[in-house]
Amino acid sequence: MPNALAEDYSILQISLVQNIQKYDYRLKRYQISYSIVLLYCSDSVNFNELSNCIRCTDRLITLDKYTCAIVFDSTTAETGQLAANNFLEYFKCTFCSSQYFTSIVNANHYDDIDSMIPELFSQLYDTIENNTMALSS
16 A cells, blocks of 8 residues: 555544545435445545536545545445446546546445445555556445
């Protein structure tokens, strides 16, 4: 894992957990699932440029200048994967020279966010270590 990401690992996790509380509440209360994509870019990126390619119910969360998360609201594992692929196609067109790594989880596969978020970061770590750009499932 790049040193910057490894050093900020716990800070980024805490920030993400704080930003997805609303989605987690809706899952527990109304069974409205969501998926989260974690995106690490080797270059500093202005992630705000990507906000126009997601639905208004989704959320782009900038964690630092290299890392962002996208919450795809009301998605299953399959529809979350489709939304993530569409988002990444847009990302590739917008930042074509940047190398990026991703991971994805769906909230239905986890008991709580305390197990889901570390798994999301662990998948990202593995993706970076293996130098693969494909989404993890």
